[in-house]
Amino acid sequence: MLITQCQQADVALLEEHLPSPSRTSFHAQRFARQGVGTSTYLVAWLADRPVANAEIRWNGCAATEVRQAVPNCPEINGLSVTEPLRGGGIGTALIRHAERLAVERGVQRIGLGVDDDGNPRAAALYARLGYRPVVRYLDRWSYTAHDGEVHDIEDPCVFLAKELTSAPTPDLGVRVQ
Structure with a gap:
């Protein structure tokens, strides 16, 4: 498996293999946010096919309740793994990669909603x-x-957070570009 930061050419492949439920591509929206620096859009690949994705929103969760409870906490958002591959470690690899990127930016805590x-x-x-x-x-x-x-x-959710150390757990068997 390979994890990369999304590139413009990846958006069409993501839409083909992990289609958005809307007229407007969720992938294009995430790529656009990455382009202005408010997020990093990660894609997990098996061979030449995208099989999972996640966005790190550096400015945090949009929900007021979350912003008040954990100010300045980046959010791992929209984590998705294709159905037949769930439970195989791909989601774990994406989360660990996001955590490493956060540590590189000096972030001490990261969160996500479920x-x-x-x-x-x-x-x-x-x-x-x-x-x-x-x-x-x-x-x-x-x-x-x-x-x-x-x-x-309107999805009832729980926001979860994790304190980060300077040495997050390595991804074993995952190549990163």
Whole structure:
């Protein structure tokens, strides 16, 4: 497996293999934020195919509750691994890579949100990696589906955070570019 920072040419491949549910590409939006320096968009590859992605939002979670509870805490956002490959260590590798990038920037804490009840496997992974609950919040976002219908989403979530050390756990068997 290889983890890279997203490049312009990767956006179309991401859309092909990990399609956005909306007319506007989530991948293009994440790449645009990376372009202005507010995030880093990571892509995990097997051979020449993207199989997972995650965005580090350097300016933190958008939810007011989270910003008040953990100010100046970057957020690992939108972590996604293709269904047949979940549980194989790819999500762990992406999180560890994000943690390393945060440490390189001098960040002392990083966090992420997880569905309050809907994603027990992810919650177990985050706990295993040292993330601890900080605050409950509603993750609010919207998108326009391919059929033109607007969907306003409110997901009850828990924001988890982890204190970082200067020497995060290495990724074994993962190449990074």
